[in-house]
């Protein structure tokens with residue numbers, strides 16, 4: 001590699017870091033630097049960058065030195081300030097870099113020297129070793145009674161049901177048993193083999209199930225599709241393959257029901273693109289832990305990932321980042337074109353795949369903030385040329401918000417929401433609504449006129465106006481709008497909108513008190529892009545806090561609310577999430593999700609009385625071989 005960059009912390013205080021970049025020319029030639037490009041996801045104080053011109057769009061930074069000549073085997077050095085909290089992790093450093101030089105027309109890659117922090121933390125807290133539990137069920141069922149012994153099922157056995165409600169679950173069980181355990185199961189029963197019988201029990205509530213395993217056979221009872229799916233997930237964790245290849249089940253009875261009806265997981269596919277295969281892999285894993293909702297974050301500032309047939313520009317332009325493209329590189333791939341999107345046929349395929357596993361797919365189209373990819377794709381429709389408002393989003397964009405005063409905005413919403421509503425059978429559509437920056441719309445005559453006409457006092461009410469429009473539109477399309485906690489700022493959406501709290505649990509409690517249905521997704525426990533310890537080597541961020549396995553496990557939803565408080569009825573469930581700025585590949589995704597997602601699945605499913613940290617660890621230890629069978633690159637809980 002001909003060029004290398006060092007990144008160092010010069011000094012660091014609580015809210016001010018001085019950082020230094022050194023670019024080494026290791027080639028044999030003198031070069032003339034047109035631009036040194038680097039990816040860094042904190043906002044750099046522009047006036048702190050000296051001896052060169054500097055610009056930043058999101059995480060993409062460009063520096064043009066006033067003295068552009070760089071001789072062979074010499075270096076260029078510059079410093080800058082950031083006024084955010086200290087850099088603590090290696091993933092806080094430069095994420096990638098490239099240079100444009102006069103002598104070449106290409107953007108050239110630059111190697112990064114591993115980043116050295118001022119006070120690295122090398123100690124990783126360990127968790128006590130435990131004896132593994134043989135009946136390693138996660139999440140823990142409500143009631144489980146074991147007796148000594150096993151039901152011996154041999155190398156093949158029958159999966160029997162005469163009820164169509166059980167069909168999907170049995171198909172999935174059959175597929176997974178083959179995939180994971182090498183078991184080839186019969187759906188057309190053969191008398192020569194033992195049987196697992198799926199029976200309809202009309203007395204059971206939705207999602208509930210019973211499993212009874214005796215020496216004579218295994219009986220599974222449920223009253224709906226979801227119940228049969230949940231039972232199948234349990235069976236998959238109970239099947240044990242002996243060294244002779246034969247399968248057996250422990251003798252027990254289980255009676256199970258979930259604590260929360262909505263058990264969700266959100267994947268951000270905008271910051272990095274996850275292949276169809278990776279999305280399905282994750283959905284399949286969610287099914288193993290009885291997580292029943294997949295929230296698909298499909299659009300953001302950095303990319304638009306879903307085909308909209310009437311607006312092909314959204315994916316022709318908005319799905320791709322690159323040094324010469326309308327959307328610059330972000331988070332990785334400084335020198336290359338990077339991206340991807342899902343066609344509507346692929347989306348249908350994912351929805352079907354999820355349905356086969358008892359999982360509902362909720363799409364998220366994030367508006368009115370986090371819209372830069374859409375705006376860059378459709379400037380004629382979405383840019384208010386007379387809007388000179390100055391704002392900067394948390395992620396350092398100055399042009400990422402839809403205008404409530406443009407006709408094009410409503411046309412865009414109509415087209416997109418109509419196609420989304422047609423494509424996704426889920427009742428709920430998530431419209432984001434988070435992180436609209438302060439200062440937006442204040443210097444747009446059209447927005448100001450709209451505020452005067454409508455009698456609005458605050459730009460927040462303009463956001464409310466836009467969201468109210470989306471809510472009505474979705475209602476007309478037969479859908480219910482759901483959004484992040486900021487959706488009810490501006491006081492315009494109706495109580496039909498479901499609020500997902502993310503900054504804290506308190507926001508959900510406050511909304512529930514006002515009469516909103518809510519989903520709890522507090523970043524402090526459920527954001528799996530948070531690093532798993534304070535150790536410097538740990539990938540992740542920690543703006544909410546580090547989330548160790550133990551910390552995730554100990555999330556006690558609504559711990560401060562009295563059991564009899566009616567707001568419990570407003571809490572539809574819990575969701576975990578991963579934002580993917582620091583998740584460029586499958587290995588990192590696995591590492592961030594596993595095993596923490598199993599801890600959170602237990603938070604979502606199991607009653608408080610059933611939850612116990614050391615018992616969970618014993619079950620987790622017994623469960624780890626299942627992760628290995630699936631080649632999941634999990635973070636070893638006992639490695640350190």
Ligand code: ACM
Nearest residue numbers: 434435484502579
């Ligand atoms: C969010 O994390 N901005 C919902």
